[in-house]
Amino acid sequence: MSLLDVADLRVSFATEAGDVRAVDGVSFSVARGEVVALVGESGSGKSTVGLTLMGLTRRLGARITGSAALEGNDLLGASERELQRLRGRLMAMVFQDPMSSLNPVQKVGWQISEQIRAHEPRVSGAQALERAVELMDRAGIPQARSRVRAYPHELSGGMRQRVMLAMALSCEPGLLIADEPTTALDVTTQAQILAQLRELRERTELGMLFITHDLGVVADIADRILVMRAGQLVEQGEADAVLRAPRDPYTQNMLAAYAPRPARSPRTPGGPLLETHELSVAFRGIKALDGVSLTLNEGETLGVVGESGAGKTTLIRCLIRLMDPTGGTVRFRGQDVTHAKRRELRPMRRELQMVFQDASASLNPRRRVEWILASGLRLREVPRAQWRARAADLLERVGLRPEHLERFPHELSGGERQRVGIARALSCDPRALVLDEPVSSLDATVRARVLELLARLQEESGLSYLLVSHDLMIVRGVSDRVAVMRRGRVLETGPTEQLFSAPQHEYTQALLAACPKLPGQVRSAV
Amino acid sequence: MTAPRPGTKSPPAGRGPWLLAWRRLARSRTALAFGGLFLGVAVLCLLAPVYAHRVAHTGPNENHITETIKIGGKNEEVTSPTGVPIGPTWHSRFFLGADANGRDVAVRLLYGGRNSLEIGAVATLITMLLAVLIGTFAGYFGGLTDGLLSRLLDVIWAFPPVLLGVALGVALAVGGLDLGVVKLTSGSLLLPAFIIGVVFVPYVARPLRGQVLSLRGREFIDAARVQGRGHLRILAGELLPNLTSTIVVFVPLMLANAILLEAGLSYLGAGVQDPNPSWGTMLAEGIRLTPGAIHLVLAPGLMLVIAVLGVNVFGDGLRDALDPRAVHRAIVMRSPRGTQPPALEGS
Amino acid sequence: GSSTSSSTNASNTGVNASSPSVTVLMGTAPDSLDPALGMSTQSYEATWLAYTGLVTYAHASGSAGAQLIPGLATALPTISADGKTYTFTLRKGLLYSNGQPVKASDFAYTLQRAIKLGWGNKQFLTGHIAGAEAFDKGKAHSISGITAADSSGVITVKLTAPFGPFLNVLAFPAAGLVPASTPLKPLPSEPPAGVGPYTIAHVVPNQSFEMAGNPHWASEAISGIPSGQAKVQIKIVTNNQSAAEQVLGNTADVFDWNDTVPGTLLAQVHARASARYAQEPTVSTEFFFLNTQAKPFSSQLAREAVNYALDRRALARLDGGQLTPACYLLPIGMPGHPAGPCPYGDPSAAPNTAKAKELITQSGMAGTAVDVWSEPHPPHKEYADYYASVLSAIGLKATVKIVATAQYPGTIGNLKGVNPQTGWIAFSQDFPNPVDFYQLLDAESIAPSENHNLSQVKDPHIQSELAALAPVPSSQLDSVVPKWQALDEYTAQKAYIAVLGYDDVPKFTSEHINFGALVFHPVYGNDWSTLQLK
């Protein structure tokens, strides 16, 4: 007998721009102890399904039809009062963003025990808190007893996510809806959480609806897969079957995009272009960079990987002199960047451009694409009359159409925005680009296309890239050489294939081991 | 990682934020109605001379103390021997009654409105100009510039606005103010406008500074710096467009507050100088003559409330339209009676 | 003036702790309750009952109240033939309110203290008493012109030149004796001991004070000074409206005469309380000064035009009907007030605007710009508004200039600054002698930054008359009244000023008070020592 039955679920939102059909006729079921993965590109309606089952889209003004039953309880027709009884006790949800999903002004222990007491009125406050400690402990939070008194902001992202998990499981629900529970985490933490969920399912027959766009994670945990696109289910089936032999063209595309790119054939690098020597940065005693020496050669791509907080962004900001290092130097074509005066810096700046991690934050939301591109052209003293044509050219180079010139950043998709970001960097006619996680905010299909674009530009104009990422797979596909960073230090550097097949440092080895893999993918090392 | 969150939907392509805001505003009928109300009052006030000549047949400063007028066949004195002025006649002459000097209240109300609105508008302009300059420079350059400008704001801030206004008003009432570029003579309407404008600067400059402070850390500013653009270019090209909606939101707010503060200062005798009427001075005179002549309080008071209410409701709608996701709602609506919380650092 | 004094019942034992209490509501707090500093009418109203000088005024209404009577002196002084030496004899056995005996030498100390603390009218002392100037400058340790023998009680005062109103000066509360042990510093909240039916107690500055009985008064009982029957509680209530309502509703007893019953309330007062409300004339004049040294009022025709054009009935209405229209500088109640008709027509009738316009045209001043100065206190601003509209109507171009009350005298009295053309001014008597008013037209009062002759009149006729009339002692004023009348008529003909009228003030009490018995004194207003509860 299945735990959850959903039939012909349709959800639409009335917005200023008309109705948005977020979910458009979705039917599936989840059995006890089964993990069903819901995958699909951004905006396909995955979260809406989860939220609707929890009854949380009602107050957003959604129109909902179809049926959904959880252990015989009608979820869609239930009154708010009945839903309150079900939420947390029979079904629980873990939300995508653990920082914003916890109340910032309440202690985490209180937040967990609050749920327990809401459903079990006879439990005393102290008992509930005791259970919270236990739950947090089981969720793998070290020193749970003292951490119950912590506020959310005092915990790391991973710990916050585990608190969410502990909270969701506090009343031992039958169904857990997990909305991208690991997206915010680095690979090692992600692996730990996935292991916990697996263990939980074994132990408590927990049924799970696991929402994600990461196929690697799906392969790791799911029994069955549902693929969504534009509000509809385009494919569903056993996990292995879908991953090995996708039938729907969209799924095939997605898988293809995810598949790691073959390592590049090594090329002959030119002379050194950008060098750092013993670069150090300290923030109030914290060493964000601790003696980093790296070299980027002409025409090559240097990948820098490292977990969150490793100092990657700090490194990049020093390279382009958005920040002054506490020690060490940066040289660009032999010239000292670190101590250059503002006037000397200008020509260097043009040649050394940056692509930012968050494409939407790096584009002025109040300016049209044309203006954004023209601002670079103006600095090159291109006559005003040519701006528009040149801007259109640039767009073409990054695979966009001239009509995009008229748009504001918010009118572009994530991938398009990142392309504009690249076009802006190109507008200065640079020799080298430093790229801070240029694709990590994009979903898999778009990501692949942007990486392709970068490769093509490099072919065309011999640019050098310094590409920073926390994702090993990305770095692997595009880099000639790779450097691994941790806690402000470079642990090892080497040609891509060599580093991946024979990592020297044990941290690199751990990092590689933690990477989720699709079935059929051969682990390259360990 | 910022995957788009539910609730943010992409608007129709090709539309700028301004157009969208305008559309939202156009749909908010209450806001438009009240905006229209304010405009109506303003137009009415601009037509004061027409009313004075064609309808009331008297000017704003013409005294009719000892005259009598015919109402419904009866002769009535404009002011009684003990100085009590006639109430509303609802006729073309002395429609809203007379004041102690036997002047037509309706005529003065319209002329006074002109002055009140003019002061409000000029004061708002001064506030916005100074506040944008101070706020953006302090926020963008930080360091010493910020320190000095922020202390300056602190000083104006901690100075009780009404006391500052009255003190300045008294100080400048006779001699006027010589600013080098402009000379404000005593009795000039620009004088109270200038005082009010200065008093309100911190209320706008502080939030602007806070906003610039947070914008400064945004990546598109970094992007501009990476391109090697100069500070002023970045200020004007990148920052200012992002401040416009805040600025626009503040304009009606400040206009409303300026009109209110003008009334308060006039009540304390430091506002508009005689014989120029303003709603505030009329109110002050009216309050002196209550209870025998409540119309002298009600007429300017209600007119003032209607005009300010119009601005406020419109401003409220504008705020919603410009930023439905309510970044600006946190910008506290201010009254001249109080102060605004300083933008909290580190939040 | 309505009733005469009912006060000389010496059998009264004075005010003590068990006396009933009367509440006076006062709109403006006294500037200071220290007699050596107080200058405001509110201050005099209280201090003249607590600080009796060698001479004082009779406690009576109307012109009887302007009579000087012996106070702490046994009799009015003997004045030497040259008019420069005044000789007094102090009564015997007098005690201050704190029990200390009164000594003749205290008189000298009292005047020294007033001079040293900077009493605002000290020019009446330093300008006339021999040696006072030197004392003020610190060139002498005492005033050489004053001698006092404690044993005999004989006090002589020598003047530098005869000064008619000198006895009036000694009747100021500032000359009311205080013990020589009084500290030489302002004592606004613990006023010094004095001699009089009352002492000032429980002072909460700007909020309230009490006129309590003087425990030693009963034994002294100076004839002509009533002992009082009730304690007086004075509360400062800034809002005249509220104060008038309270008195009307009998929750307070006396409405201070310095305040105005709002015109809007007068109808009610007349209807409900006509038996306890009266409009009392004061010896004060409101006028517009006309600067004779500047256009347009350098032309006598233009000045006359103003006098013709003013509708004084309108001005009276602006003052809530509490202004008696008039055209002479010397007000009713001041010796020398002319009896004849006004040269510009009946001030209580319609103005002659046509004539005024004609005069302006004749004068050639038509179209001249005129600044009309006034202060914001009602109805002075309203006067100016009206006045400006009148000037505009007769062919001048008038602009109103309102200056904060505190700034006003300093602003208009500054010839180097604004040198005002015309503006409102009011003057109330310091003492019942016309010299007081004629300081305002005395050429010697013209000064570059402290100008008091705002019309800047430099008229030889006025100067010669003043020289003759000023030295006549107040006690012999009757003999020169016709001369004063003639002078004042001359002034009116020259149209040096445009008089609005004389101020009336309210005498208004609750029904608990014996209204008829309450004296309205021409110099000091409501005489609290004559307050009787029904």
Next chain:
Amino acid sequence: MVAFLARRLAGMAAVLLAISLLTFLIFQVIPGGDPAKRMAGRLATHQQVQDVRHAWGFDQPLYDQYLTTMGKVLNGTVVSYSQQINVEDEIVRSLPPTLSLALGAGVIWLLFGVIFGVLSAITSGRLLDRSLTVVALIGVSTPAFFLGALLLYYLGYRLKLLPLGGYVPLTSDPWGWFTHMLMPWLALSVAFIGVYARVLRASVLDTMGEDYVRTARAKGLSERRVLVRHVLRNSLIPIVSLWGLDFAAVVGGGAIVIESVFDLHGVGQYAAESIARLDVPPVLVVTLLVACAVVVLGTVVDILYAALDPRIRLAR
């Protein structure tokens, strides 16, 4: 914390210095504002005025006058020019009415502001919300002295329900105190109620859209609990700080106009009368007092803010 307080104190000293200088200078440049002329009497001669000027040190250089005055302010011996009464004593006497006014009105506006704001937010978009919005904005748009005059006229003169102004000490007559304060409280708080209702509405609506409120619902909490423990707990934080600052402003004379309308003899009225008399010392002291109150309460608010919102650390 100590460093924070020290920095704030230093900042405060700087601000107070600037404010005192500014006040002092403003009064120096007032034409015809020479205090000596007023003190010398109405028909004083030039010589007399000079004497007063000398006696009071007005002929000393400006910085000297400033330093002497500030010295007296600091050791509490400064007296007013017009009455020569100790200014600090006078202010202490004026504090009870001002505190009564500020505290009472503060409680009223906080209470009703919160009630209206919450009502408005939970009925957002519906009729009640829209009517409350208009009512709140009417409140915001009404000058306090206009409202005060209307109250005085209708409740006082016409209906004779309440006294026509004045202040009765709480200690001598609690009921009298209450009836005398009622109208001033109302007149002062209405505008604030409007402001607070609007601010709280916005704040509640913002909070309602937060992810953690969704979490709270997902936990199966009752709607009331979600509202009180999660929404209000967070959205009241800005209100608390707002209240502190407004209170400071009102205590320090922000209620000048109301005190004058209702004749309360408070600090504000004292300041207003002193300005009218161009009496520098009281104005100086009141201004400094207000500035102190604003700065000190600003600091308290920041500390409170940090206590209420654990994310915020005291900075600067």
